[in-house]
Every structure is written in structure tokens, then in C-alpha cells.
Amino acid sequence: MLSVTDLQKTYPSGDEALKGVSIDVTGSETVAMIGPSGAGKSTFIRCVNRLTEPSGGSVELDGVEVTALSSDDLREARRDMGMIFQEYNLVERLTVMENVLSGRLGYVSTWQAFRRNFPPEDVERAYEVLDRVGLADHENNRADELSGGQRQRVGIARAILQRPKILLVDEPTSSLDPETSKAVMDLLTEIAAEDDIPVLINIHEVDLAQEYAERIVGLRDGELVFEGTPDDLDETAKGQIYRGEEIPDVTTGAQQSATTDGDATEGATEEGEIRRG
Numbered sequence: 001m002l003s004v005t006d007l008q009k010t011y012p013s014g015d016e017a018l019k020g021v022s023i024d025v026t027g028s029e030t031v032a033m034i035g036p037s038g039a040g041k042s043t044f045i046r047c048v049n050r051l052t053e054p055s056g057g058s059v060e061l062d063g064v065e066v067t068a069l070s071s072d073d074l075r076e077a078r079r080d081m082g083m084i085f086q087e088y089n090l091v092e093r094l095t096v097m098e099n100v101l102s103g104r105l106g107y108v109s110t111w112q113a114f115r116r117n118f119p120p121e122d123v124e125r126a127y128e129v130l131d132r133v134g135l136a137d138h139e140n141n142r143a144d145e146l147s148g149g150q151r152q153r154v155g156i157a158r159a160i161l162q163r164p165k166i167l168l169v170d171e172p173t174s175s176l177d178p179e180t181s182k183a184v185m186d187l188l189t190e191i192a193a194e195d196d197i198p199v200l201i202n203i204h205e206v207d208l209a210q211e212y213a214e215r216i217v218g219l220r221d222g223e224l225v226f227e228g229t230p231d232d233l234d235e236t237a238k239g240q241i242y243r244g245e246e247i248p249d250v251t252t253g254a255q256q257s258a259t260t261d262g263d264a265t266e267g268a269t270e271e272g273e274i275r276r277g
């Protein structure tokens with residue numbers, strides 16, 4: 001289980017990208033994080049595995065306080081967090097197999113990695129995961145010979161090779177066409193179910209979030225302003241997340257600003273919760 005409490009990030013530029021965000025991600029659920037550009041979605045994902053160092057708050061994965069780890073221990077803890085990136089982060093001139101095996105670099109010695117001398121059991125498992133993501137027989141292709149969808153599959157294979165406890169996925173479909181995007185989302189949700197691990201996905205496409213996620217969280221200006229099921233994400237909630245629209249107060253009929261402090265459940269939809277500060 002991933003438990004994030006009061007996560008904050010202020011960049012040296014003074015940008016307050018996260019102003020105290022708390023969420024839990026458990027079981028094998030797929031949670032989509034949506035929000036307008038600049039809301040803090042990428043910062044959130046990157047602070048969870050400390051690719052970006054948070055300014056405050058805590059991140060706990062299966063009882064390990066990630067935010068308290070020294071850099072050596074962090075290296076080990078990162079193996080438990082499979083990261084999948086928007087731009088795939090592959091080494092273009094290396095083969096599919098070499099890129100996938102680079103997911104094991106945290107395990108093998110620097111010398112073995114330099115020689116690309118990976119243990120046979122890793123290589124065998126890499127074949128298995130390539131088969132699983134639909135890339136059997138592509139192991140010797142160079143990454144730069146692949147389509148965007150195939151590259152993202154290599155990224156997914158690399159992440160699952162390390163048997164992570166969670167998948168952290170940053171905008172996996174922004175560079176893909178609609179059909180390929182769906183195939184990638186199918187694959188991610190299939191893996192979550194089969195491997196019984198949760199997936200936290202930043203995603204711009206609201207329709208994909210509603211189709212694939214079991215739970216949706218909405219960020220705006222570094223704050224969590226919505227949490228609910230895909231059905232809860234109605235026009236009011238979307239207006240609040242994307243346009244900062246005021247939430248009609250169901251008790252008085254007055255309009256209240258969602259960005260002012262107040263009772264967290266005011267203006268809530270039946271199941272979903274429109275949050276405040």
C-alpha cells in the first residue's frame with residue numbers, strides 16, 4: 001500500500017507545486033490523477049519515488065517510510081516502484097532486451113552492468129515479460145526502430161521486470177494515438193490485476209481516466225480538489241478541477257470558492273468528494 005501524507009514541494013524558483021497532498025493507493029486498484037497543466041501531477045509522481053525531493057510530508061510504501069531513507073536505502077526502495085514515463089526514457093541505440101534488462105541495474109554490480117553481463121535468470125525473465133507486453137521476437141530490435149506504442153511497451157516491460165510493489169506512471173499516452181493509448185491502458189490495468197499491484201497514473205485524457213481507473217483524484221494548483229469514482233466525475237467536478245469553478249453549496253444554494261479553507265465535504269457529490277485546501 002502506498003500512503004502519501006501532506007506531500008509538499010516548493011521548487012527553488014518559488015513555485016509551490018504541491019501544497020500538502022494526501023492519498024492512499026491500495027490493493028490492485030488503478031488510480032488516475034488528472035488536472036490541468038501545471039497542477040503538480042508530474043511533481044507528485046516524481047516526489048513519491050524521490051526523483052524530485054519533496055519539501056515536506058511523507059511517503060510510505062508497504063510500511064517503509066520512503067521520505068526518511070538515506071540515498072543507499074532509497075536505491076533499494078526504488079526497485080519496489082516501477083516507473084513508466086511519458087517519453088519512454090529508453091536508450092535509443094540499445095536493443096529492446098538491453099533496455100528491458102536495464103530495469104535490473106539496481107540489482108547487478110556495476111561491472112556486470114557495464115559488460116551487459118546479466119544473470120541468465122534475468123534474461124529468461126526478460127523474455128517472459130517481453131512476451132507478456134506483446135513484444136516477443138522484438139528483443140534484438142534497437143529502440144529507435146520501434147513505434148511509440150512499442151516503445152511504451154518496452155518501458156512497461158522494464159518496469160515490471162523488477163517485480164515492483166506499485167507502478168508509477170507519468171502521462172503514458174500523451175505521445176500516442178487514441179487506439180494505441182487504449183492498448184497501453186489495457187496492458188497497464190491487466191498487469192495491475194494479474195500481479196496484484198496498484199497503479200497510479202497521471203493522465204491528461206479524462207475519458208481514458210474514466211474508462212480505466214477505479215478511482216480518480218483531481219489536482220489543481222498543487223491541491224487535491226477531487227477524489228471519487230469515475231461516475232462521480234461529473235461536469236461540476238470537472239469545472240472545479242479544470243477551471244477552478246465555484247462549487248454550488250447544496251445547503252444554502254450560495255456559491256462557495258473551492259480554494260478557500262472550509263469543511264472538506266461541502267459541495268460533495270453523492271459518492272465523490274470535492275475537497276477543499
Ligand SMILES: Nc1ncnc2c1ncn2[C@@H]1O[C@H](COP(=O)(O)OP(=O)(O)OP(=O)(O)O)[C@@H](O)[C@H]1O
Pocket residue numbers: 011012013015016017035036037038039040041042043044
Ligand atoms: N524543475 C522545476 N523547477 C521549477 N518549477 C517547476 C519544475 N517542475 C515543475 N515546476 C512547476 O511546478 C508546477 C507543477 O508542474 P508539474 O509539471 O508537476 O505539473 P503537471 O500537472 O504535471 O503539468 P503537465 O500536465 O503540463 O505535465 C508548475 O508551476 C511548474 O512550472
